[in-house]
Amino acid sequence: MxxxxxxxxxxxxxxxxxxxxxxxxxxxxxHGMCRWRSPLDNVNHLLDRVNRKDRVFFHDGDLCDAISLIHVIDEVRPDYVFHLAAQSYPKTSFDSPIQTYDTNILGTHRLLEAVRMCKECEPVIHVCASSEVFGRVPKEFLPINEECKFHPASPYAISKAGTDLVGRYFAEAHNMTVMTTRMFTHTGPRRGDVFAESTFAKQIAMIEAEMIPPVVKTGNLDSLRTWSDVRDAVRAYFLLVTKNPVPGEYYNIGGTFSCSVGDMLKHLVSISSCGDSITVETEQARLRALDADLQVPDTTKFREHTGWEPTISFEQTMQDLLDFWRKQVRNNNFLTR
Known part of the structure; x- marks a missing residue:
C-alpha cells in the first residue's frame, strides 16, 4: 500500500x-495541510497535480482549530507527519506574541493530540523547532550542541522552545514516535522576504530593475550565522523519519559555512550587476529588540545517526536566491516592503 x-x-x-x-x-x-487563506505562490507548480489528484492532496486545517486538525488526521491517516507549520517570523513575534505562542506551542499540542486520538494510524512524526531556541549563546559554548541550554531571545524563540518540549513530551508520555529538530539558518528559492538574506536579495533585484535607488536597507549585520540550503534541509528531514527513527530524540541540523549577516550581504552585492553602485543603510524598523547573534551548530549527532551531509554550497544557495527574486521582480510577483 x-x-x-x-x-x-x-x-x-x-x-x-x-x-x-x-x-x-x-x-x-x-498530503498538505494549509489554511484556506494561505498564499499559494510557493506551490503554483504543484496545483495541476493537486487538481488532478496526482499524488498531491491539500486539506484545510488550522493549528488554532483543534477540530480541523482531528478531521485532517482522521481523513489522511498518515504514515509520516512533517510538522512545519508555524508563525515563523521572529520580528513579527515581538508585535504578536500571544498569537505566536498559540500557533506554535498550543498548535503543536493540538496536532499531536489529534494524532494520539486517531486509533487508525501510528505515524513517524517530525516536529520542527528551531535553532532560535538557543538564543544568546556565549562564545565559549560554540559550536552549539544539543545539550546547550535554551536562552531564547524573542517570543518566536520562546514558542519554539515550547514546540520542542511538547514534541518530546508526547514521545515520552504517550509512546509516540516523535522527533524534534533545531534547524539552523536555511534559505534558498521561495524564502520569505521578512528574513534578512531574502529581503537583501529582493532589494538587489529591484535595484537591478531600476525600481528603487541603489540602497539596501538592513537591520543587524553583526550576527554570525551558519548557512545551509533548504534543499539540503528537506533531505535531512526525509532521513530523520526513515533512517532508524528514535522516539524522543532531538537533533541540531545545519550547514558548514559560517559568516556574519554583513558578509552574506557583501557576497550578494558582489554577484549583482549593480554591485559597484550599491550602498547599505541601517533602518531602525528592521532591528529586533533582542537578537540571537551566534548561531553556529554542532551537527555531529544527526550526521552520525543518518549519514546526512550538506551538498549545496553557500555560493550556489545565494545565487539561486538572487535569481529567484530576479524572476519575481521580472514577473511583477511581489510586494514592495
Missing amino acids: TKKALITGITGMVGSHLTDYLLENTDWDV
Missing part, C-alpha cells in the same frame, strides 16, 4: 521544497 506523508505548512518555503523532494525521490502520496 502506498505510504502517505502529511506536511503541515505545505505552502511555505520548506514545505513546498519537501513536497518536491518526496515526489521525486519516493512513491509516497503527499
Whole structure:
C-alpha cells in the first residue's frame, strides 16, 4: 500500500521544497495541510497535480482549530507527519506574541493530540523547532550542541522552545514516535522576504530593475550565522523519519559555512550587476529588540545517526536566491516592503 506523508505548512518555503523532494525521490502520496487563506505562490507548480489528484492532496486545517486538525488526521491517516507549520517570523513575534505562542506551542499540542486520538494510524512524526531556541549563546559554548541550554531571545524563540518540549513530551508520555529538530539558518528559492538574506536579495533585484535607488536597507549585520540550503534541509528531514527513527530524540541540523549577516550581504552585492553602485543603510524598523547573534551548530549527532551531509554550497544557495527574486521582480510577483 502506498505510504502517505502529511506536511503541515505545505505552502511555505520548506514545505513546498519537501513536497518536491518526496515526489521525486519516493512513491509516497503527499498530503498538505494549509489554511484556506494561505498564499499559494510557493506551490503554483504543484496545483495541476493537486487538481488532478496526482499524488498531491491539500486539506484545510488550522493549528488554532483543534477540530480541523482531528478531521485532517482522521481523513489522511498518515504514515509520516512533517510538522512545519508555524508563525515563523521572529520580528513579527515581538508585535504578536500571544498569537505566536498559540500557533506554535498550543498548535503543536493540538496536532499531536489529534494524532494520539486517531486509533487508525501510528505515524513517524517530525516536529520542527528551531535553532532560535538557543538564543544568546556565549562564545565559549560554540559550536552549539544539543545539550546547550535554551536562552531564547524573542517570543518566536520562546514558542519554539515550547514546540520542542511538547514534541518530546508526547514521545515520552504517550509512546509516540516523535522527533524534534533545531534547524539552523536555511534559505534558498521561495524564502520569505521578512528574513534578512531574502529581503537583501529582493532589494538587489529591484535595484537591478531600476525600481528603487541603489540602497539596501538592513537591520543587524553583526550576527554570525551558519548557512545551509533548504534543499539540503528537506533531505535531512526525509532521513530523520526513515533512517532508524528514535522516539524522543532531538537533533541540531545545519550547514558548514559560517559568516556574519554583513558578509552574506557583501557576497550578494558582489554577484549583482549593480554591485559597484550599491550602498547599505541601517533602518531602525528592521532591528529586533533582542537578537540571537551566534548561531553556529554542532551537527555531529544527526550526521552520525543518518549519514546526512550538506551538498549545496553557500555560493550556489545565494545565487539561486538572487535569481529567484530576479524572476519575481521580472514577473511583477511581489510586494514592495
